[in-house]
Amino acid sequence: MMDKKILLLSAASIATFLLIQTSKKKRQRSMWSRAWLQKRQEGRGVLSMVETELKDSDSEKYRQFLRMCEPQFDELLELIREDITKRDTILRKSISAEYRLALTLRFLASGESYRSLMFSTRIHESTISIIVPEVCQVIYNKLKDEYMKMPQTVNEWQQVANAFENLWQFPMCLGAIDGKHINFRAPRSSGSYYYNYKGQFSIVLMAVANAEYKFLYINVGVNGRMSDGGVFRESSLKKAMERNLLNFPPDQNLPRSNSGVPYVFVCDDAFPLSERIMKPYPSRNLSNDKRIFNYRLSRARRVIENAFGIMSNRFRVLLSTINLGPDKVETITLACCVLHNFLISKNSSYAESETESINPRLNNLNQLQGGNRPAEMALSVRDKFKNYFMNEGSVPWQNKCLT
Structure with missing residues (x-):
C-alpha cells in the first residue's frame, strides 16, 4: 500500500515538473516572439x-x-x-x-x-x-x-454626357452600370445567406462609372445570394430615379436629329430595360442595325468593366477570397473604390497605366432572372438610339462589328 502511494506521489511530482518545464518553454517562446516583433x-x-x-x-x-x-x-x-x-x-x-x-x-x-x-x-x-x-x-x-460625388445639377450631368459622347461616341449617356461580386470566407453561422450562383460566398458591389473610369455611385454590401434584379431594385439609385430626385437633364433631341429621347444609363443584360436604362438587343437573329447598336452600346458600357478591372488590378485584395467577415469586407471595398477615384483625380495616367494589365477574372453579376416585359416606351427609346446610329450618329468604324 505504501509503495503504491510512493508511486503515485512520484508520478505527480514528475507531471508537475514536466508542466513547469513546458510553461517555462512557452514563456520563453512568448518572450522571444515579443522581442522579434519589437525589433x-x-x-x-x-x-x-x-x-x-x-x-x-x-x-x-x-x-x-x-x-x-x-x-x-x-x-x-x-x-x-x-x-x-x-x-x-x-x-x-x-x-x-x-x-x-x-x-x-x-x-x-x-x-x-x-x-x-x-x-x-x-x-x-x-x-x-x-x-x-x-x-x-x-x-x-x-x-x-x-472624391465620390454623384452629380448634383443638370449642368454636372450634362458634363458627364458630353464626355461619353466625345470619348465613346454615345450621346446623352449619364453613366455605365454594372456589378461585381467580392468573395470572402463566410462566417460559420451564415449558412447560405451569402452563397452566390457561382458557388462562392460574396457581397455585391454595384457601381456607376463615368466616361473616364471614375465611380459616380457605389452600393456595397448586398449579400451575393440575392438575385441581380434584387440588387438593382433595392439600390438607392433605383429608388432616387423612380422619384425623380437626381436632377437629370430634360429630354431632348439626339445631336443633329429630330428624335427626342431621355438621358440614359448603359448596362448589359443583367439589368432591366427601361426609359433610363439601355441594354443590348437579345442576341438571337440580329439585324445589322441592331448589331451596330449593341456594338456602340458595348463600347460605352465597357468603361464600368474597365473601372472594376483597373481598381482590382491596383488593389488585388479584390481578386482574392478575403478571409474576413462581411462587414469588414464591405469597409475594405468602400476604401478601394474611393481610393480608385482619388488616384484618378491626382494622376490622369493612373487609368492608362492599369488598363493594359486588367485581370479578366472579375466576378460580374449574372443575367436577371424573370422580370417584367419591357414597356413600349423603353423599347421605343432604344429603337431611336438604334436608328440614330444608322443615320445622323453613324461613324465609319462601326461597321467592323458586321465582319
Missing part, C-alpha cells in the same frame, strides 16, 4: 525599408509596393493623419500614422493574409486586424464627399 522599433521590417530606402532611391518600386507614388501617399496621409494617430502609452510606443497607412495600403495592394503581413512588417496579426479596417473606414469617411 520593428529598431528600424527592421518591410515598412521601415519602404520609408528609409525605396522612398528616396527607387520611386517606381515604391509605387509598386503601395500602389501610389510618394506625393499621393503624403497627401492622403495628411488628410487622415489626425484620425489614425494613436497616443504612446507607458508600456509601448504607438505605431505611427505613416506605418498604419502603409500597412493598410500594402494589404489592399497585395491581398496578403494578416499572418503573412505580420512576418514582413513585424506587427502582430491581432494588431493588424484592428488597424486595417479602422484605416479603411477613415479613408472612406474622409474622401467620399470630395
Whole structure:
C-alpha cells in the first residue's frame, strides 16, 4: 500500500515538473516572439525599408509596393493623419500614422493574409486586424464627399454626357452600370445567406462609372445570394430615379436629329430595360442595325468593366477570397473604390497605366432572372438610339462589328 502511494506521489511530482518545464518553454517562446516583433522599433521590417530606402532611391518600386507614388501617399496621409494617430502609452510606443497607412495600403495592394503581413512588417496579426479596417473606414469617411460625388445639377450631368459622347461616341449617356461580386470566407453561422450562383460566398458591389473610369455611385454590401434584379431594385439609385430626385437633364433631341429621347444609363443584360436604362438587343437573329447598336452600346458600357478591372488590378485584395467577415469586407471595398477615384483625380495616367494589365477574372453579376416585359416606351427609346446610329450618329468604324 505504501509503495503504491510512493508511486503515485512520484508520478505527480514528475507531471508537475514536466508542466513547469513546458510553461517555462512557452514563456520563453512568448518572450522571444515579443522581442522579434519589437525589433520593428529598431528600424527592421518591410515598412521601415519602404520609408528609409525605396522612398528616396527607387520611386517606381515604391509605387509598386503601395500602389501610389510618394506625393499621393503624403497627401492622403495628411488628410487622415489626425484620425489614425494613436497616443504612446507607458508600456509601448504607438505605431505611427505613416506605418498604419502603409500597412493598410500594402494589404489592399497585395491581398496578403494578416499572418503573412505580420512576418514582413513585424506587427502582430491581432494588431493588424484592428488597424486595417479602422484605416479603411477613415479613408472612406474622409474622401467620399470630395472624391465620390454623384452629380448634383443638370449642368454636372450634362458634363458627364458630353464626355461619353466625345470619348465613346454615345450621346446623352449619364453613366455605365454594372456589378461585381467580392468573395470572402463566410462566417460559420451564415449558412447560405451569402452563397452566390457561382458557388462562392460574396457581397455585391454595384457601381456607376463615368466616361473616364471614375465611380459616380457605389452600393456595397448586398449579400451575393440575392438575385441581380434584387440588387438593382433595392439600390438607392433605383429608388432616387423612380422619384425623380437626381436632377437629370430634360429630354431632348439626339445631336443633329429630330428624335427626342431621355438621358440614359448603359448596362448589359443583367439589368432591366427601361426609359433610363439601355441594354443590348437579345442576341438571337440580329439585324445589322441592331448589331451596330449593341456594338456602340458595348463600347460605352465597357468603361464600368474597365473601372472594376483597373481598381482590382491596383488593389488585388479584390481578386482574392478575403478571409474576413462581411462587414469588414464591405469597409475594405468602400476604401478601394474611393481610393480608385482619388488616384484618378491626382494622376490622369493612373487609368492608362492599369488598363493594359486588367485581370479578366472579375466576378460580374449574372443575367436577371424573370422580370417584367419591357414597356413600349423603353423599347421605343432604344429603337431611336438604334436608328440614330444608322443615320445622323453613324461613324465609319462601326461597321467592323458586321465582319
